[in-house]
Amino acid sequence: MHILVADYVPLANKGEEAIVRGIEDMLSAGRPLSLGLFDDVPQVTRRDTITVFPRQWLFRFEGNSALSGRSRILMQARIALQLRLGLRGLLKNLTPAGPEQCRPLQDFFQRAEYVLVGHDGVFCVESCGIIHLAKKHGKRTGILGASAGISGGRRYKAWLYRRAMEESDFCIFRERHSCESMKQVCRDPAKLRVGPDPAFAMQPAPREAAREVLERHGLYRQARSDNRPIVAVTALEKGRVYAGFRPDLQGRAKQEAHVEYWASILDRLIDKHRAFVLFLPHSVESDGSDLVAAKHVIQQMKAPPDHCAILEQDCGPRLLKAIIRECDFLVGERTHSLIGSVSVGTPFAALTNRRDTRTHGIIGDMCRCEDRIVDMDVLGEHEAALKIMELFERRDAIRESLGQIREGLAKQIEETVRTIKGSRGSAS
CATH class of the missing domain: 3.40.50.2000 (Glycogen Phosphorylase B;)
Known part of the structure; x- marks a missing residue:
């Protein structure tokens, strides 16, 4: 099974990798699994089950840093306009219309059963374009783990964000503040829900x-x-x-x-x-x-x-x-x-x-x-x-209280897995 985490994921930050490994443990169900993601690498790199693609193939900026600085906001507005006009820009690198050097990414995208965006809070206008493209190619796709709201750049983001949430098979945010913010532009607010950060699901080493x-x-x-x-x-x-x-x-x-x-x-x-x-x-x-x-x-x-x-x-x-x-x-x-x-x-x-x-x-x-x-x-x-x-x-009492919290989180993670898999999960 192939899963594309279509985000910038700097693996030198172990919290970022913990999210990806959590997704791996949530969705593998004992099956061999390959994960794809984007990082600052000069060429395609493999780390056991993870294939790392150059960030520049898909993203102009590093994560949510794109939301700060006047020049970057203007660039995001420009990308948003291009997407509204049907111009894919760098997103064409996911398809055969992209250059030959991106062929490994195109092959991975073609084989991917799931295309996920929003890990570690990251969600931007490119995420909206990725969801739209994945849906057109018959992928099960959606938002998992986002904690970015609609506050900055609302004028140029709202239409794309609304379409992305309509097209998503699931919209799962890792904290309530962002979920409530995104509900402001979603036509079906009930579709949006809060679920545990995937890192909760990652199993520790022995x-x-x-x-x-x-x-x-x-x-x-x-x-x-x-x-x-x-x-x-x-x-x-x-x-x-x-x-x-x-x-x-x-x-x-x-x-x-x-x-x-x-x-x-x-x-x-x-x-x-x-x-x-x-x-x-x-x-x-x-x-x-x-x-x-x-x-x-x-x-x-x-x-x-x-x-x-x-x-x-x-x-x-x-x-x-x-x-x-x-x-x-x-x-x-x-x-x-x-x-x-x-x-x-x-x-x-x-x-x-x-x-x-x-x-x-x-x-x-x-x-x-x-x-x-x-x-x-x-x-x-x-x-x-x-x-x-x-x-x-009070650490002994706190340790005991964490037992019940972990049980509650485990149930929420199971519900998240069922939501992501949808009919595919019930058929497997």
């Missing part, structure tokens, strides 16, 4: 694989030997969570304030609870690596260096999820590390801000864990540390 990686680190082995609690951390310096932290600051001043905030929290966990802090590489993108962010935080911490470590190995998302399962607690800014924590039952505290509808929608609303979210634009570092201490001290 425990033995996670333990093998962790046991290579002498500091980790010593911490386990000393019966110290292991606290996983995902810290970042890029994206909406970081942008929402102290928006009054920029550049070096913002970075310094951010690491001071983190250092205050982690030093308190170490001092009061003898915690051992393990920084995870949830993204190793060249322009926003979590490894760099972790080093900045450690430099600011007062705790001795043997109280923390950075996992520098480039781990796949299944392995990272398994590693989170081995930890006693997680403090994270990365939404998909929090999704992983919920999925495997590891207690956590989420760091974000009030404007982050993604974390609040997925973790707060869908997972009913709003009390485990720390808005850094509301609480100072001292108040944040106190709240995280309180959550850490």
